[in-house]
Amino acid sequence: MFTLLKLNNVKVDELKSDSKIAVESYYITDFKTATRPYEGHYLHSAVAVNPVQHNLQYYAGDFVVYVNQKTNRFIVETLEPQATDSYFNWNFFDSILDMKEHYSAYVFEDTAAELLKNNPELKNKLDAKKAADADFAKNGAAQLDFVYKNSDYYEKTHNRYPVARLVTDVKLDLK
Secondary structure, three states: OHHHHHHOOOOOEEEOOOEEEEEEEEEEEEEEEOOOOEOOEOOEEEEEEEEEEEEEEEOOOOEEOOOOOOOHHHHHHHHOOOOOOOOOOOOOOHHHHOOOOOOOHHHHHHHHHHHHHHOHHHHHHHHHHHHHOHHHHOOHHHHHHHHHHOOOOOOOOOOEEEEEEEOOOOOOOEO
16 A cells, blocks of 8 residues: 555555554444445445544654645545545555454353442443443344443554554654
């Protein structure tokens, strides 16, 4: 992907050293995928995202692209996941959609019960969802999945778009 950016005259820098950086990243919350390929890709569309601000660990060699350059429009059109011709829509980042970690229900049930006992906020959130959704209230598997996805056991990178925005004007150690 970064080769494509460079081929389109985008200036790409690299971090010299490992750094924890305040960024805004997107979590893909919904999208549609074409049922037939176009130019060898099953294009995504109608992408919905949830922006989250947090401090993420980055490593020496990770790439940084600033948008204050002549190729700004190209950068935005390819790196913003909701853009029509984004790299996400062309399937460059489909691996983020795969959940690599999961749980076995018979093992996680005891853990979930302990989580709910020790975390009143999570229990209230679960109870509110059960009160608002009758089908969910009858579905033990969905409730267990809800507890898992709202716990520290859930894979933090699942559906997290691998391109983030700098939140503040920070001096980075670049090559």
